Amino acid sequence: MSALQSPLRNSILDAVRKNQPPPQPMPKIPRFHATAPDDHVTLFSKGVARMAGVVIADDVGDMDSFLRKRYPDAKVFCSAISEYEGTMRPSSLNHWSEASAIDVCVLRSPMGVAETGSILLSDIELQVHTIAFLAHDLVVLLDPKEIVDNIHSAYEHPYFKSRPYSLLMTGPSGSGDIGGITVHPAQGVKTLTVIFSPSPTSKRT
Amino acid sequence: MNPIDQAKNAEAFLADTTHEDRLDKLLWMMRMRRDAAARLVTEWEELRTLASEIKEHTLSNLAEYLEQFEANAKANGVIVHWATDAHEHNQIVYDILAENRIETLIKSKSMLTEECELRPFLERRNIRVTETDLGERIQQLDDQPPGHIVGPSIHKTTKDVATLFSQKYGSDPNNEDPAYLAGVMRDNTRPDILHATAGMTGANFVVAETGAIVVATNEGNADLSAHTPKLHICSAGIEKIIPTTESLAVFIRLLTRSATGDAITQYTSSFRGPRKGATMHVVLVDNGRSERLGMGRFWHSLKCIRCAACMNTCPVYRRSGGLSYGATYMGPIGIIVMPTFDVRKYSELPFASTLNGSCSNVCPVKIDIHEQIYGWREIMEAKGQIQVVKKAAMRVADKVLSSPELYQVSTTALSTTLDLLPHFAIYNRLNAWGKHRDVPEAALETFHQWYKNHRLKANEVLGL
Amino acid sequence: MMEAALMIPCYIDVFYPQVGIATLELLERLGVDVVYPKEQTCCGQPMANSGCYQEAKATEEHCANVFGSFEYVVTPSGSCTHHIRNKFTAGADSPERQRLSKNTYDLIEFLHDVLKVREFPWATFEHKVALHTSCSAIRGLNMASMSERVHDAVFSKPKALLSGVPGIQFVDFDRVDECCGFGGTFSVTEEAVAAKMGYDKLAFMHKASPDCIVSSDMSCLMHLQGCARRQKQEIPFLHVAEILNGVSL
Structure with missing residues (x-):
């Protein structure tokens, strides 16, 4: 599989060089800060709701009893956070397709985005990425202090330059492909619940 | 080959008023949703200008950015391939699969793989391909190409889908509830996803600075396809490059709002390297793009981010249906892209427009689409393609x-x-x-x- | 006294001479010294719009020769103005051609921006109007705000002028600036789609119960009227110039 000395590569690059229009300048990109910090939590919550997600702002108390009450039929609780054990850990999965057996998956996101209602996840939080799409229900803890104003700020998060995988997730999977009517779920998680919960470390990774 | 007769195909589509009326209303609603979303972003026009300028900067320095991407992707552990044309692309993908003894492939939606006709290429070589995008899978089951670049099956009614699924999956032909039908698909596709040994995705954006492939889906199916199996192949057109993560933000803010009116897709993912224990390949595909770069004013069509806003607003597209164009890319953007692939076959497409200009106004990267359509008419004359x-x-x-x-x-x-x-x-x-x-x-x-x-x-x- | 040459598009000459007459009389009422060069034919748009640039060459050159010496050339057609101002490249470049491109005004622009007239006291029009503005006028000449540009101020030059006619009322209808389906030769090469667009446009207007359908582009109206008559709709179609000049229904 040696793509290293591909002659095709050079011929394509030569063709591109030959045909490139005269160089045009890169514009300076403003960050368009629009909202005061106080608005972020409200905007974020609206954004999640718009995309069929749920935000729980109140303290949920003991995680285990909260989850068992909320998901009475669930049996497999996968926890990727230190403060809750669950019935299993992502590390116990042998093959990544096994995440399909997870009923409820609990994670902590290091960042929310007010503009869109997105939460950030990466290979660090997920460990096994498929838990964010093959599990049935996703529960994400988020420190409201970690909500940034907009997508410009969001993409300043170091993950996008350092992690192999990072995901801005906004509500459960959905599709409008049948009759143009948006339905949930599509192929990914069925529900997404964001719980505001101060970070134990209160610091960005 | 005779030119595609879009007008005649459109007439046939119009004869069936149910489908035409529904498509028109549905896509006009998308346009209204796009307007509402843009209204909420005060800097909307400024973002469009920035997006256009970033694309023009990148395309006019494309070779440099391609090399930068390649170096960064390699440093991240990605294997990078280059394909001059569709056949080379398909062969490269097949070779990777063959070398890994892969027999089942899951893939998310990629207009590039449609352009290259990858699926039939692989199927002829006994590789079973399952599309994981709902609309694309519907089209695959119906043995029909996509009719729209964002919603491949948007021209089908719920009844059409219910009938199709009952034939293919044995589901209830009388249950037209989209949630039920999506569930049928989920149940039937999930085993394929869990057992597949390779996955493919396209790319919405390719970030030179970080070596990232960025894919936006509502269904999470790009992530499923990329990371459930241990082999991820990504196909990307060379024009998909953007310089930085900072510039990515501009496009992410525009893309989904322009497409569906949502602020962002449910899953907006950056793949910078293979997941743990896996391999990741990126195939960079030219297939006529470098040539288009040198085609005077027409290189602007390479700025396209495939949001389909031009199709949704186009009064001709909405009343013709996407299949009438007989092309991978349809609607206004298709009219200015397809003739670069085959000037004779697509010589009639530039006339499938009233030149009303709405497409150019909604384009998030400010391609002067209707002016280019007008320009293509001139080219058709110069190339002797006018009847x-x-x-x-x-x-x-x-x-x-x-x-x-x-x-x-x-x-x-x-x-x-x-x-x-x-x-x-x-x-x-x-x-x-x-x-x-x-x-x-x-x-x-x-x-x-x-x-x-x-x-x-x-x-x-x-x-x- | 300001002198202006009157350009009457070929389809107005043949099918809608009353629009030419209204334009002429209106300009004269406003004190313009109107010259009608009798050698005029057409701007070449029908051929150029079809991709047949070579076939537009002689016509465009003739147009430039006929009109190239005037300081103001006024025509009651947004699409001809758009062609002459923005797409007049089939013929040889010449000082006449350049002058014509620069000095051609759609009647609405000429009244609104050059003469800056807002009142038409000789006219009254006690009717409800569905106003259609052509895509050439909106997106080619910026004569009205565009629905896609959601942050722009809403305006319409034809509406601003018509508002100066006592008694007139406007009805709001859905998809106000969606193309009517004329599109020049498109109306024939894609006749099925063109007609459907026309039928849809009429249906949106019909819901708002107007007394008449009005536009500053007669070509759109020729198409819409053809659709309406086929559907046995007898609603009147009028050019803006006719109302400004005091026509009664």
Whole structure:
């Protein structure tokens, strides 16, 4: 599989060089800060709701009893956070397709985005990425202090330059492909619940 | 090969009023959702300008950015391939699969793989391909190409889908509830996803600075396809490069709002390297793009981010259906892209437009689409692709209309119906105007005659 | 006294001479010294719009020769103005051609921007109007705001002028600036789609119960009227110039 000395590569690059229009300048990109910090939590919550997600702002108390009450039929609780054990850990999965057996998956996101209602996840939080799409229900803890104003700020998060995988997730999977009517779920998680919960470390990774 | 007759295909689509009416209303609703989303972003027009400038900067420095991406991707552990054309792309993908003894492949939606006709290529070589995008999978089951680049099956009614699924999956043919039907698909596709040994994705953006492939989906199916199996192959057109993560933000803010009116897709993912224990390949595909880069003003079509806003707003597309274009890319953007692949086959597409300009106004990267459509008409003439009858009719029109004497003779000689109009209008289908419309009646006296009778003669009487 | 040449598009000459007459009389009422060059024929748009540039050459050159010496050329057609101003490239470049491209005005622009007239006291029009503005006028000449540009101020030059006619009322209808389906030769090459667009446009207008359908582009109206008559709709179609000049229904 040696793509290293591909002659095709050079011929394509030569063709591109030959045909490139005269160089045009890169514009300076403003960050368009629009909202005061106080608005972020409200905007974020609206954004999640718009995309069929749920935000729980109140303290949920003991995680285990909260989850068992909320998901009475669930049996497999996968926890990727230190403060809750669950019935299993992502590390116990042998093959990544096994995440399909997870009923409820609990994670902590290091960042929310007010503009869109997105939460950030990466290979660090997920460990096994498929838990964010093959599990049935996703529960994400988020420190409201970690909500940034907009997508410009969001993409300043170091993950996008350092992690192999990072995901801005906004509500459960959905599709409008049948009759143009948006339905949930599509192929990914069925529900997404964001719980505001101060970070134990209160610091960005 | 004869040119695709979009007009004739559109006429057939229109004959079935249920589908046409539904598609028109649905896509107009998308346009309204796009407007509402743009209204909420005060800097909307500024973002469009930035997106356009970033794309123009990147495309005019493309070789450098491609090299930068390649270096960063390699450093991240990605294997990078280069394909000159569709066949090379397909062969590279097949070779990777063959080397890894892969028999089942899951893939998310990628217009590039449609462009390259990858699926039939692999299927002929006994590789089972499952599309994981719902709309794309519907089209796969129906053995039909996508009719829209964002919603491949958008032209199908819920009844169409219920019928199709009942034939293919044995589901209830009378249950048209989209949630039920999506569930049928989920249940039937999930085993394929869990057992697949390789996954493919396209790329919405390719970030040079970080070596990231960025994919936006609502269903999470790109992530499923990329990371459930241990082999991820990503196909990306070379024009998908953008310089930085900072510039990515501009496009992410525009893409989904332009496409569906949502602020962002449910899953907006950056793949920078293979997941743990896996391999990741990126195939960078030229397939005519470098040539288009050198095509004068037409290189601007390479700025396209495939949001389909131009299709949703296009009054012709909404009433023709995407399949009428007989092309991978349809609607306004298709009209200006497809002739770069095959000028003869797509020679009629530039005429499938009223040049109303709405497409250019909604384009998030400010491609002057309708001006390019107009320009393509000129190219079709230069390349001898204008129909002979049309040329002949226009030659007569020019002769008449450039001569005051001939013009006066031909306009005053007509009394009842069309005698002037045929010169520039009714040349390829007998009285096409009159099929659905009444023909205007020529006045008893043209303005020219009136002027002569009422003004010039009066002036003569007055001695002026 | 300001002198202006009157350009009457070929389809107005043949099918709608009353629009030419209204334009002429209106300009004269406003004190313009109107010259009508009798050698005029057409701007070449029908051929150029069809991709037949070579076939538009002689016609465009003739047009430039006829009108190239005037300081103002006025025509009651947004699409001809758009062609002459923005797409007049089939013929040889010449000082006449350049002058014509620069000096051609759609009647609405000429009244609104050059003469800056807002009142038409000789006219009254006690009717409800569905106003259609052509895509050439909106997106080619910026004569009205565009629905896609959601942050722009809403305006319409034809509406601003018509508002100066006592008694007139406007009805709002859905998809106000969606193309009517005329599109030049498109109306014939894609007749099925063109007609459907026309029928849809009429249906949106019909819901708003107007007394008449009005536009500053007669070509759109020729198409819409053809659709309406086929559907046995007898609603009147009028050019803006006719109303400004005091026509009664």
